[in-house]
Amino acid sequence: MxxxxxxxxxxxxxxxxxxxxxxxxxxxxxxxxxxxxxxxxxxxxxxxxxxxxxxxxxxxxxxxxxxxxxxxxxxxxxxxxxxxxxxxxxxxxxxxxxxxPQAGNYTVAPLCSGDPDDLVIALNDMPGEKVAKIKVGMYEAVRDGMVANMFIDSIPGIRLRLDANRQWTPLKAQQFAKYVKPENRGGIAFLEEPCQSPADSLAFAQETGINIAWDETVRDEGFEVRAEPGVVAIVIKPTLVGSVQRCIELVKQANEQDLTAVISSSMETSLGLNQLARFAEWQTPDVIPGLDTMQLFLSQLETPWPQxxxxxxxxxxxxxxxxx
Ligand SMILES: O=C(O)CCC(=O)c1ccccc1C(=O)O
Ligand SMILES: [Mg+2]
CATH class of the missing domain: 3.30.390.10 (Enolase-like, N-terminal domain)
Structure with a gap:
């Protein structure tokens, strides 16, 4: 029935x-x-x-x-x-x-789209592997480069995930890279979508040694998971990608090619976000998901989010x- x-x-x-x-x-x-x-x-x-x-x-x-x-x-x-x-x-x-499965991965990568000092506090409270996500491409590329240096210099072992959301021209992306000290580039786990076109982003990764990840590109028509020099991860936002089965297929393809698959939020409510945490624990157990978006709401829905x-x-x- x-x-x-x-x-x-x-x-x-x-x-x-x-x-x-x-x-x-x-x-x-x-x-x-x-x-x-x-x-x-x-x-x-x-x-x-x-x-x-x-x-x-x-x-x-x-x-x-x-x-x-x-x-x-x-x-x-x-x-x-x-x-x-x-x-x-x-x-x-x-x-x-x-x-x-019931168990979820609730360790989120703290998201910083404003004051970097707030993120330093969140990171000091983070147990284990320190991963943070910073939005770049909204202010001067030079400032973004300095912020990245500041985190890598002041928090030992940090793995930064930066996200430019295709905001930079190749020149701007170069300006950013110029300001990240060469010895700090390994502290950037990846930079999501630096340039307007995937081809420019690939060239950027290969020229600068800064690893990149696909996010918007995963949703482009005809996208196929492919290992390429400089690409280390794909970001999967299930609400934008489609069925659970399609997401699982993407995770599998990424793993087969030694790429990291990061399950990430599209600003679902606490109900959807909890399911994503469970999905992430199940499908990508060794990867910290990108789910730090509860802080953007003023209310939760049905299922409480931890803390x-x-x-x-x-x-x-x-x-x-x-x-x-
Ligand atoms: O990926 C994360 O860590 C948080 C989610 C996030 O950044 C995001 C959330 C909604 C829409 C776009 C984005 C983005 O990746 O730019
Ligand atoms: Mg993004």
């Missing part, structure tokens, strides 16, 4: 959250609940403005249509579904089948947009 529900949520964000060109005031999305007998499974469907191609409304419509089929006992084809819908529905099915003190909203408090 199958039944399903689609909840609609809207959660307020911290005032400083900017996505590319727009401020994100509220995070909007859907939570799907699948039930079969006494088993339940949940999934979050939350297209990220400025990053997803689809809107929340489009995702909700498609989710409803696919849920109608699911409840009727038909197999649903997620290959052609919108990425956020494919992710949420496949996660709910996986959880329903008991296929998502997070934000108020918790429950699914029971949400509107049910559709059920059958």
């Amino acid at each position: 199958r039944s399903a529900k689609l909840y609609q949520y809207q959660l307020p964000m911290d005032s400083g959250v900017i996505l590319r060109t727009q401020r994100l005031v509220n995070r909007e999305g859907w939570v799907v609940e699948l039930q079969d007998g006494d088993q339940k499974g949940y999934g979050e469907i939350a297209p990220l403005p400025e990053f997803s191609q689809e809107s929340a409304e489009q995702a909700g419509e498609q989710a409803q249509a696919l849920l109608e089929q699911w409840v009727a006992g038909q197999a649903i084809d997620l290959e052609k579904a919108l990425p956020s819908v494919a992710f949420g529905l496949s996660m709910a099915e996986l959880e329903l089948q008991g296929g998502l 997070c003190k934000l108020p918790l909203k429950t699914l029971a408090e949400l509107d049910v947009a559709w059920s059958k």
